[in-house]
Amino acid sequence: MYNEHRCHTGKINSGCGHKGGRFNRHFGGRFGYAHEMFNHGFRRVPVNIEENETSFIINLFAPALVKENLKVSTKDDVLTISYQAKEAETAEQFTRREYSNGTFERAFALNGKVLNEQISAAYADGILKVTLPKNPETNTPAKDILVD
Template sequence: MYNENRCHSGKMNSRWGGRFGGHHHGKFARHAEGMFGHGIRRVPVNIEETEDSYIIHLFAPALVKEYLKVVTKDDVLTITYIPKEHLASASRFSRREYSNGAFERAFALNGKVLSEIISAKYADGILKITLPKNPETNIPAKDIAVN
């Protein structure tokens, strides 16, 4: 559940950033904007583990809920946001330090989640996705005595 897949949408590429992404500054950010029509947006997530579920808290304020898409396919959870007015609104600003533009995040579920009962809710700028644990594949830790 902790593995994050790289995005393969054509808008992001796995060679940029570290395991959980990096900061995009300076020449690279301007180069990426030229290549893709807009900058690469990396939204942060926290992953909480409870006794019976994993909970992804994705921080993305001021989104239009209708443009959020959460999908599971081939044991991968993908979160996508593509606003319709993204490209048109980008040219209205003389300075832009934040964006509510498109993004995509993908996470390998590794068979540890019951995909058919995943739930998602967007409120107060946080997308909260609850992933119930699969009891057959989530075996509790076992202490091993060292002799």
């Protein structure tokens, strides 16, 4: 569930320095890399990812959306969250506009760490909360190895 890092080359994960800081070190090794789909021309919405004993929780910040236009789906062990804005939503005239409720799509590699059939999502107060129950067979606790 790691989102790629773009650097000055414009390429995804192109080896141009530190990739994602602490987030990458924590999630990158366990989940691999996710791919942003249709990134060009779409807006980028921020997410926070939490982990507890039983699940991962994605909190996607996206205020002023029409809930019916949100789509959360999984295919080939990739979770995709997308929003398709209707023309009436984007046709308003603004004197100043600092945020948009336009179309977006985010994708996260699950790498077998999640029970796909039990994923749930709720949208309230401008936050889409996607709960991803951990797969107990693939989420084993860390183990310290004694060095001789």
